Amino acid sequence: MIEVREVTKRYGNKEVLKQVSFEIKEKEIFALLGPNGSGKTTILECIEGLRKYDEGQIKLMGLNPEEAVKKGIVGIQLQSSSLPENICAKDAMSLFCMWKGISPRYDLLDAFGLKEIENKQYKTMSIGQKRRLHLALALAHDPKILILDEPTAGLDVEARAALHDQIRKLKQKGVTIVLASHDMAEVEVLCDRVAILADGQIKKIGTPAEIVLEVKRENIIKVQADKRIDTLHFKYLQLQKRDNGYLYYKTDNLLQGLMELLNYIRNHNYELLDLSIDKPSLEERFIQIAKEGI
């Protein structure tokens, strides 16, 4: 669907993308993760045809980015988008659709919860409303590929969850989605594959689960019961420390370790006061890779 082959981009003497290569499959949600200045927005802008690259090749369904955008294959939501401050959602939709050569898609305003505020001026909209409007505008021409640059930045929890739902629905409709994000939790739950970009290079690419597996540490179970737990009986758990009434267990077999612990508490008629699991996360691996990159 999208092929990025050995793309290099320079600003003056500085190489911001160094022979970046990856492929994105059809109907996939693909995330680009990276610290600030890692080149995420630059590579997205190259894919969007908004920025020229110095070396390499980018193809979207076999077309150059500019051709793909012209043919309406791509929908774009930029990191920092803006519209005239006194334009309303309805007028923005009509303007964008006119330039795509299609009838205004007011149904999308409804689908994105903007129908009630379709006459509200852009300057008075909340960040969430603006993001949803830009997403609706990006989708007006039914693109096969949707590119989102930090789509949930600045959104509250509720708006973020709503946007995630909309992104999932788009995937179900067959849209291939490429997004850049800082939000590890978002990427972990939303994306099929992730590329970690640092210092202008792809450092890691794979599913979130594959990348998390590379974190070299065990799971930690933190537990508190009303009576003392005798730790010697456990096969799958290894006591790491006691702290403030809590016991911290390490385990490389989370399921067995958890069952062993809960069975012990039940069999001894203890009351479970608190329990939490600290699993290796995408964020940990990301931080490791980002540090290696620096």
Added chain:
Amino acid sequence: MKAFIHTFYLKTKLDIKSAEIFITYYLVPLLFFGIMGTVFTSTMPEAKYTIIPTMTIFSITMGALIGTPGSIMHYFGNDMRKSFKSAGIPLGALVSSSIVSGFLNLTAVSAIIHTVSPLAFNATEPDNTIIYLSGFLLFLTATLLIGIILGLFAKNSAKLTVYSQLVFLPSMMLSGIMFPADMLPKPLEYIGLILPATHGMKILSSDTFIIENFLVLIMFILASSIVITLKLRHLRYEDAK
């Protein structure tokens, strides 16, 4: 073409709804027209012969040099420019829609001045309508294009205010709309000749066809069009770099 027409319509609609545009295109020029018309025609009765051209020149200069650049600077800010570009809206459409909107709005203000002046101030209407209208169209176009250039080159509001005033104030003082240009010291009179307002005033306040004044305005229009085209090309190049 349909998209272009829709963009012109929408820009004009947005401009009419914009407080900034309303103030600079309509409110201040018409207030100034009311006050100055009253003062000039009561203290200098001969002002009734020049009130229509002077107030028309003032209104167009104010709207085009103070109102239009702000709107252009806003539309051509990085984020908005990229948003339009990503939607396939050409930068040229934004510029031309601003010209069309400015043209319609400032023609409307000029029409109000033209209609009200004879009734309110017993002003004399221009004798030669063809010279007046053609001069008006050329002057309006030239001044709007200069306003567009100011908006395209200014990086922020503070700089834009300076750029706008650098053209607006001399246009007011040296073009002959406040007092006859031939009363000015020679150096200032010569400086006045590089301003469209001076030539606009000469055409609008005269019944005789003097080709030099028309040619100067046409040259302003051609030169401004070239500058705008080059600037848009530069912006496209910078964006893609």
